[in-house]
Amino acid sequence: MNEKKTIAIIGAGIVGVSAAVWLQRDGHDVLLIDKAGPAEGTSHGNGGVLASCSIVPVTVPGLLAKAPKMLLSRSQPLYMKWGYLPKLIPWLTRYLSHANPADVERIASALTPIIGDSLNDHKALAEGTGAEKWIVPSDYLYLYRDRAHFEDDAFGWDIRRKHGFNWEELEGPAFHAYDPIYSEEIGFAAKLADHGHITDPGRYVKDLAAHVEANGGRILRANVDDVVEENGKVTGVRAGGETLACDTAIVTAGVWSGPLAKRLGISVPLESERGYHLELIAPSAMPRSPVMVASGKFVATPMDGRIRLAGIVEFGGLDAPPSRAPFELMRKNARLAFPGMTWKEEVEWMGHRPATTDSIPVIGAAPRIQGAFMGFGHHHIGLTGGPKTGRLLAQMIAGRTPNTDMSAYSPERFATR
Numbered sequence: 368m369n370e371k372k373t374i375a376i377i378g379a380g381i382v383g384v385s386a387a388v389w390l391q392r393d394g395h396d397v398l399l400i401d402k403a404g405p406a407e408g409t410s411h412g413n414g415g416v417l418a419s420c421s422i423v424p425v426t427v428p429g430l431l432a433k434a435p436k437m438l439l440s441r442s443q444p445l446y447m448k449w450g451y452l453p454k455l456i457p458w459l460t461r462y463l464s465h466a467n468p469a470d471v472e473r474i475a476s477a478l479t480p481i482i483g484d485s486l487n488d489h490k491a492l493a494e495g496t497g498a499e500k501w502i503v504p505s506d507y508l509y510l511y512r513d514r515a516h517f518e519d520d521a522f523g524w525d526i527r528r529k530h531g532f533n534w535e536e537l538e539g540p541a542f543h544a545y546d547p548i549y550s551e552e553i554g555f556a557a558k559l560a561d562h563g564h565i566t567d568p569g570r571y572v573k574d575l576a577a578h579v580e581a582n583g584g585r586i587l588r589a590n591v592d593d594v595v596e597e598n599g600k601v602t603g604v605r606a607g608g609e610t611l612a613c614d615t616a617i618v619t620a621g622v623w624s625g626p627l628a629k630r631l632g633i634s635v636p637l638e639s640e641r642g643y644h645l646e647l648i649a650p651s652a653m654p655r656s657p658v659m660v661a662s663g664k665f666v667a668t669p670m671d672g673r674i675r676l677a678g679i680v681e682f683g684g685l686d687a688p689p690s691r692a693p694f695e696l697m698r699k700n701a702r703l704a705f706p707g708m709t710w711k712e713e714v715e716w717m718g719h720r721p722a723t724t725d726s727i728p729v730i731g732a733a734p735r736i737q738g739a740f741m742g743f744g745h746h747h748i749g750l751t752g753g754p755k756t757g758r759l760l761a762q763m764i765a766g767r768t769p770n771t772d773m774s775a776y777s778p779e780r781f782a783t784r
C-alpha cells in the first residue's frame with residue numbers, strides 16, 4: 368500500500384460500503400457516516416437483481432412519444448406528482464435529450480464496465496466478510512407475451528448483443544417447463560445466464576458494513592452537511608456541528624449527493640426516480656430465478672421467505688409521501704403473472720433511484736480539491752454496479768490507474784469551477 372489515509376465516506380449504501388471494504392483492504396482508516404445508518408436508503412429496498420445486462424437506459428428513442436400516454440394511464444408503470452412538474456422540467460428536458468440512438472450507445476458503453484461482471488464483483492467484494500451468504504448466482508429472464516412482444520424490444524436487445532450479452536429464447540412450453548409458476552399469458556422468455564441476485568439487499572449491505580466495523584472501521588450515524596477544505600485540500604467533514612478530521616472524503620450519498628457535490632464544485636443534475644416494492648411474504652410458490660416482466664416493467668425476485676416485486680418510475684421529488692396507485696398496480700400485475708398464488712402478508716416500500724440526466728454515474732475525483740471524491744448516480748443499477756464503483760474509487764484514491772477508462776464517469780463533466 369501507499370500512504371495510509373483517513374477516509375470519510377459519506378453515505379453507507381451499497382456504493383459507500385463497497386468503497387469502505389476495498390479501502391480497508393488497502394490498509395486505510397475508514398470512517399463510514401450515514402444519517403440513517405447503513406443500508407437505510409435505496410440500497411435497502413431495491414429488486415435485488417445483479418442485472419449485468421441492464422445497460423440500456425430508460426431514455427430510449429421513442430420515449431418522448433410514448434410517455435404522455437403512459438402518464439395518463441393508471442395501468443402503466445410511469446407516474447408523476449403533477450405539482451412537482453415545474454421543478455422537474457429543467458432536469459427532464461436534459462434527460463429526454465439523451466433519448467436518441469447515439470446517446471443510448473454511449474451510455475451502454477459506459478455502463479458495461481461498471482455492471483457487466485456484477486456477480487463476480489459481488490463475490491470478490493463479499494469474500495471473507497460473512498455477507499457471501501446473500502449472493503445467489505442465477506439466470507435472469509425477461510418475460511414477454513410472445514415473440515412479437517419480445518421483438519418490440521429489438522432495439523435494446525441489439526445493443527445487448529453488441530456488448531457481448533447472449534441469451535437463450537424459451538418459447539411456450541419450453542418456458543413453462545423452465546418455471547411452471549407463471550401464467551400461460553406469458554409465452555416467451557429471453558434467459559441470460561451468469562447473472563445473480565441478493566436474497567436480502569439491506570441485510571447484505573449491513574453485513575458488509577459490520578465487517579468494516581469489526582476490522583477497525585468507524586461507523587457513525589450523522590448528517591454530513593459540508594466537506595472542509597484548506598488550501599485546496601480536504602481536511603475534514605462537518606457533521607452535527609462538529610468537524611471530523613480526514614484527508615480524503617467520498618460523497619456516496621445516493622440521490623442526496625447533490626448539495627455535497629456542489630460544495631466540491633460539481634453541480635450534478637440529479638433527480639429521484641421514485642421506485643416501489645411490494646413483498647409477498649411466505650408465498651405458496653417461489654420463482655426459480657429473478658425475472659423482468661416486460662409488460663409491467665417490474666422485477667420479481669425470489670428472496671429470503673418472500674418474493675419482492677420492484678419497479679415503477681414516479682417523478683415527485685424527495686419529500687412527497689408514497690402514492691397508492693403504484694402498489695395497486697404491482698399487486699394486480701402479481702396476480703396476473705402468478706395466477707393462483709397466495710401469500711400471507713405484504714410489505715410496501717418506496718425509495719429513490721439517484722438519476723443523473725445522462726444516465727451515467729458520477730465516479731471519480733473532484734477536480735481542484737485534493738482528496739475529494741464521489742460515487743453516485745447509479746439509477747436502476749446501483750446494486751449491480753456498487754461493488755465495481757467502490758473498487759474503482761479505492762484504486763483511484765490509492766493513485767493506481769484502473770484498467771477502465773474513467774473519463775465517461777468523470778465528475779468534471781458537471782464542473783462549475
Ligand SMILES: Cc1cc2nc3c(=O)[nH]c(=O)nc-3n(C[C@H](O)[C@H](O)[C@H](O)COP(=O)(O)OP(=O)(O)OC[C@H]3O[C@@H](n4cnc5c(N)ncnc54)[C@H](O)[C@@H]3O)c2cc1C
Pocket residue numbers: 377378379380381382383400401402403404405406407408409410411412413414415416417418589590591592619620621622623624640641642643644666677678717718719720721742743744745746747748749750751752753
Ligand atoms: C424500486 C427499486 C428497485 C431497484 N432495483 C434494483 C435492482 O434490482 N438492481 C440494481 O442494481 N439496482 C436496483 N435499484 C437501484 C439501486 O437500489 C440504487 O441505484 C442503489 O441502491 C444506490 O445506492 P447508493 O449507495 O448510491 O445510495 P443509497 O443506498 O441511497 O445510499 C445513500 C446513503 O447516503 C445516506 N445519506 C444521504 N445524505 C447524507 C448526508 N448528508 N450525510 C450522511 N448520510 C447521508 C443515506 O441515508 C443513504 O443510506 C432499484 C431501485 C429502486 C428504487
